Amino acid sequence: MEDTLLHSLSNLKPSPFSYPKPHSFSWHHHDHFPALSRPRTLHFPTLSSKTNTISLPPKPLKTQEIPSIYTPRPPQSRSHEPPNSEFQEIMLYLDSIGLDIFSLINHHRPVVLSASLPNIKSIIDLLTSMNFTPQEFRRIISMCPEVLTSTPSTVTPVITFLLREARVNGSDLKHVINRRPRLLVSSVKYCLRPTLYFLQSIGLEEVKRHTYLLSCSVETKLLPRIQYFEKIGFSYKDAVSMFRRFPQLFNYSIKNNIEPKLNYFVVEMGRDLKELTEFPQYFSFSLENRIKPRHQCCVEKGLCFPLHTLLRTSQEEFISRIDVCCNSSVPLRSSPLYSVNCDVDSSTSTE
Template identity: 40%
Template structure:
């Protein structure tokens, strides 16, 4: 399977003759022949308007290769202008390297789509250190690299020394001991800035009246708390909890997952239904139960 994927990658980056380039360029105007994905936004790229006819063969070949891989070339070129000047062989080496680490051809559209800067990364100084970090610091075996990278492609464009190691050190200091859970479930925490993202979330929980040990216990039980927005998640949900639901803050200590539920689609509707029925239900039963189970609780 890996060999097939590598072959596909090499085919996608085949060097075309001028005649082949013209033929392939003509085919690229017909989306069904290249990809089943929606029409690219390439026509909106400044590169194409109004000087598209002056594009070099190399740029056209890069565009074709990206589209053949299933990557939105317009978005990739707009998000990472360095692709314009990066040699095609260099991009090919990136793809080959990722495939050597177990990344499959079918994974590339999503990975590159989320992080186009991967295509111009330095293999020795940027990518290899990331895989060394996964192996040495998180104890991830080689055959599981793909699982982790697919979970969080941003790992590939994160500095090991400036971001990944500091985040891991901070999380371990808080009490995150399960490296497997960090790698396979909560690896987004590793690409989070400690001072600007992680610490403010913990400080906010403490500001609600929890002690630091209590706040730490909450994020250990629900690591997703570190990923929620203060303004769009924490603050409106706590305001509703305090002013409308009029519940004791201690319930949040026992059920921090409250912040993971949608305010408009879950919390408010369930609370109003229970209020209308005159029934008081604990937070876990109020929010975690299925619609059928919740309806049964109200009937009882």
């Protein structure tokens, strides 16, 4: 299936796409744009209500610098912003395929200005040849507008890499790209392949299940997180083990997620760091909505559950365990019912 897909990409031809016709509206004669039968005025962020024309910034914008981990854009034939007529044509086309042009202009104007209509149409042809629906394409653009500046010649190597090196099944390719559209604009040589080798080197099996990590930089994102856990007392082996057990941990912010939860774990809960090596999923739970309330409930009842029991169980199961431990006699540790009816630490139970 992968070979068939790659063959179809290499022989890509523009494919029909059932986009609605652009919403029509009337422009002044000096815009040289035909007025159609059903007028509709598009109010772009820079549209003048008096002249009904689009005013671009007087000075050309500097070319946006792209990190080396992303595929460089092909050189542009123009050193300045596109003329009004071309910009209007791009906006009409993007609007006709259902994209939110107001959001694109407000938040990603440099990207839109550096794109060309032929490139935009060619990338749409590529994605539709891979059976992406218009709705999926709109979602991809909203998450990664830089796709508008890419071309089939820059995207096809990414698809080939995912299928042949990352071992993604052809039937899963759409899901992989929908989950992480930034893969499409990442450099195979400087980002995707080095990250793949790094994940394999730490023993992460089946990287194809964690392709969302492939667009991450090893130097600026992956390694710093491992080094952070080393600095706070984990050995390199234990730190790597945590990420191997729970690769999603690579995507968590150190300042906003890992650090506050770690401080609460050590200071307020007073628990052993070794528990985190066995249950790194601890960092995936909400500090305010799950960790604190359940820990405080256990403190009030004089109980101490293992981390996985404390956090993974549903609210109903958690309350049931609390009720069993507080309102019934606690089985002896030697009893086979101990771990089932009252999974608590021996220091808090009375035998």
